[in-house]
Amino acid sequence: MEEGVKVWAAGGPELWRKGSVSKRVPEAGKKTARITVVLDEGGTAEFVVSDEQDECADVKLRNVAGQASTLEGLGAEDLTSLTHLHEPTILYSLNQRYQSDLIYTGVGPILLAVNPFKRVQLYTDEILAAYRQDGERRHYDPEYDGTLAPHVYAIADKAYRNMTAPSNEYEHRSQSILVSGESGAGKTETCKIIVKYLAILGSKTGSTELGTIEQQVLESNPILEAFGNARTVRNDNSSRFGKYIQIIFDGYGKLTGAQIKTFLLEKVRVVKHSAMERNYHIFYMLAAGASAEQRESWAMGDLEGHQFTSQSGCYDRRDGVLDSDLYAELIEAFSVMGFEENGKANIFRMVAAVLALGDVDFVERPDAGDEERLTDLSEPSRPRLEAAARLLDVSPERILTALTSRKINAGISNQVTIYLTQEQSGHARDALAKAVYAAMFEWVVGRTNECIEAKQAEAVSEDRIFIGLLDIFGFEIFTNNYFEQFLINYANEVLQQQFNNFVFRQEQEEYEREKIEWNFIEFPDNKDCIELIDKKPNGIIPTLDEQCLLGKSTDDRFAREMYKKCEGHDRFQLAPKMRVEHKICVRHYAGKVVYSTEGIVEKNRDTLQQEGTEFERNIWRKFWEPSERVLGRF
Numbered sequence: 001m002e003e004g005v006k007v008w009a010a011g012g013p014e015l016w017r018k019g020s021v022s023k024r025v026p027e028a029g030k031k032t033a034r035i036t037v038v039l040d041e042g043g044t045a046e047f048v049v050s051d052e053q054d055e056c057a058d059v060k061l062r063n064v065a066g067q068a069s070t071l072e073g074l075g076a077e078d079l080t081s082l083t084h085l086h087e088p089t090i091l092y093s094l095n096q097r098y099q100s101d102l103i104y105t106g107v108g109p110i111l112l113a114v115n116p117f118k119r120v121q122l123y124t125d126e127i128l129a130a131y132r133q134d135g136e137r138r139h140y141d142p143e144y145d146g147t148l149a150p151h152v153y154a155i156a157d158k159a160y161r162n163m164t165a166p167s168n169e170y171e172h173r174s175q176s177i178l179v180s181g182e183s184g185a186g187k188t189e190t191c192k193i194i195v196k197y198l199a200i201l202g203s204k205t206g207s208t209e210l211g212t213i214e215q216q217v218l219e220s221n222p223i224l225e226a227f228g229n230a231r232t233v234r235n236d237n238s239s240r241f242g243k244y245i246q247i248i249f250d251g252y253g254k255l256t257g258a259q260i261k262t263f264l265l266e267k268v269r270v271v272k273h274s275a276m277e278r279n280y281h282i283f284y285m286l287a288a289g290a291s292a293e294q295r296e297s298w299a300m301g302d303l304e305g306h307q308f309t310s311q312s313g314c315y316d317r318r319d320g321v322l323d324s325d326l327y328a329e330l331i332e333a334f335s336v337m338g339f340e341e342n343g344k345a346n347i348f349r350m351v352a353a354v355l356a357l358g359d360v361d362f363v364e365r366p367d368a369g370d371e372e373r374l375t376d377l378s379e380p381s382r383p384r385l386e387a388a389a390r391l392l393d394v395s396p397e398r399i400l401t402a403l404t405s406r407k408i409n410a411g412i413s414n415q416v417t418i419y420l421t422q423e424q425s426g427h428a429r430d431a432l433a434k435a436v437y438a439a440m441f442e443w444v445v446g447r448t449n450e451c452i453e454a455k456q457a458e459a460v461s462e463d464r465i466f467i468g469l470l471d472i473f474g475f476e477i478f479t480n481n482y483f484e485q486f487l488i489n490y491a492n493e494v495l496q497q498q499f500n501n502f503v504f505r506q507e508q509e510e511y512e513r514e515k516i517e518w519n520f521i522e523f524p525d526n527k528d529c530i531e532l533i534d535k536k537p538n539g540i541i542p543t544l545d546e547q548c549l550l551g552k553s554t555d556d557r558f559a560r561e562m563y564k565k566c567e568g569h570d571r572f573q574l575a576p577k578m579r580v581e582h583k584i585c586v587r588h589y590a591g592k593v594v595y596s597t598e599g600i601v602e603k604n605r606d607t608l609q610q611e612g613t614e615f616e617r618n619i620w621r622k623f624w625e626p627s628e629r630v631l632g633r634f
């Protein structure tokens with residue numbers, strides 16, 4: 001921070017401004033100096049820097065041409081090549097590249113992708129062929145040092161070569177690619193690009209003409225997206241579930257199939273969505289694409305008339321994608337995958353059944369006895385209940401009994417029937433709708449897997465190697481955060497730990513290999529946060545599990561238990577207002593998040609599985625086993 005040095009100074013609409021130090025005055029009696037920065041945009045700004053660190057949070061040394069030759073032009077291709085690496089240089093470099101549609105930037109072995117939100121010319125056949133050739137050359141010639149720019153193709157290529165290379169340390173080792181980022185960052189699109197590249201590399205024909213299995217693997221996307229994606233405030237095609245896909249190859253590197261595992265489908269969306277958002281795409285796709293006769297057979301009217309699709313008044317997408325086109329794509333994907341007519345019909349019936357259930361409202365008659373209090377359905381609800389029953393292939397009375405009463409065990413052989421309140425029966429209805437939808441989603445994933453796994457038999461089992469792709473929700477901080485956000489952020493916290501270990505360990509190994517003398521650099525460790533969440537017996541999850549085992553636990557009791565156990569923990573914050581509102585606050589690696597405990601006990605317990613009525617249990621069982629046999633019964 002000597003006079004004349006070029007710096008970044010915090011402030012302005014772009015967060016950082018270019019400037020140079022014009023004056024440095026040591027502060028008497030302190031180990032600090034006051035510096036004046038003349039800003040390139042005009043004016044000056046003053047900062048205090050410490051003698052030891054010579055930088056402060058608001059002023060950072062700037063890379064100048066010559067130190068990193070590419071910086072002044074297109075930004076650094078690999079951020080680790082920059083002499084000074086900190087927030088302003090990262091932002092500046094990424095921005096420089098972004099302006100030229102160069103959305104990919106390397107950070108050592110990691111690829112940073114900035115969502116272009118438009119079609120960019122980065123995925124043409126020529127570009128793909130160039131990365132493929134580059135990968136091949138590198139594979140056969142260890143001396144070869146390719147010069148292609150960072151690209152997601154290069155990452156996929158490297159994973160593929162590492163997996164298949166017989167002569168190096170990665171011999172026949174399966175690989176994994178972790179795709180991470182906040183909602184709308186482009187994770188799912190990135191995964192699709194990777195899968196397509198791997199499908200081409202692993203294609204039996206060796207050309208870009210894909211065979212059946214490669215096509216089937218790619219066609220799993222429109223199917224999963226129809227049932228698991230939705231418009232959110234941030235993303236018109238937001239995946240509301242986590243996904244781990246294994247692309248499976250034989251010992252010769254030929255693609256033999258894939259397997260998909262899904263996590264944490266956002267079930268609550270089925271019954272409730274916020275302003276500017278929609279329910280799952282499939283509801284809108286059926287409304288826009290199915291024939292009038294089909295919709296009539298499903299008792300499906302306009303979306304405006306159904307409780308589960310009309311809460312936000314949002315019926316279309318901002319990105320111009322039409323639900324009718326998506327419907328056509330889904331039907332095509334079903335056919336490529338070989339879904340049977342019966343299976344398809346059953347899936348759509350389940351979607352319609354969920355929609356019908358949502359329209360069943362119970363009106364309370366205060367003058368009636370317990371048994372009849374809720375059974376007198378309002379005029380519009382009765383036909384909707386009948387439709388739901390017909391679609392689920394059960395009698396309306398059974399649904400009614402299931403949603404308005406509950407049998408509980410009293411003693412060893414006695415059962416007592418409890419009649420629910422209007423509010424409780426609304427919850428029971430929502431729980432059933434969510435369970436039916438989730439089981440249907442599970443079935444669709446299972447059926448898709450059956451199809452794309454089919455060719456695996458061809459591969460000798462010990463030769464079975466794979467590239468795993470993890471695409472899960474990024475870190476989430478909303479105005480209101482619930483149990484769902486907590487679980488997502490917990491998963492990200494664990495991934496962050498894995499990331500830290502991986503990056504720092506790799507770097508350390510490289511230094512050792514190159515015999516470089518170095519001092520260990522402190523890196524952010526989030527072990528304590530993970531322990532706050534999952535360590536027995538006082539972590540948040542063990543405490544929640546413990547509360548769920550107690551008969552009479554409530555959300556506020558859980559919150560109070562947490563305050564008792566965790567007050568004073570570095571990663572746990574508590575304010576008086578939070579106490580009153582039964583909220584808990586966790587200081588995650590990515591920031592502080594205040595979670596509402598509303599519904600947490602019930603959500604963790606997933607009551608339907610354990611203590612539902614006989615009817616609920618039957619429905620659950622029928623749907624839960626993801627097999628044709630089960631759905632075939634409907």
Ligand SMILES: Nc1ncnc2c1ncn2[C@@H]1O[C@H](COP(=O)(O)OP(=O)(O)OP(=O)(O)O)[C@@H](O)[C@H]1O
Nearest residue numbers: 115117118183184185186187188189235237238239
């Ligand atoms: N490489 C790309 N080229 C062009 N557009 C892209 C690219 N990546 C993402 N997009 C655009 O951004 C949108 C959001 O991307 P995507 O759905 O992949 O985000 P995400 O990180 O998976 O979000 P979520 O966590 O909400 O599912 C896409 O629908 C697409 O319009």
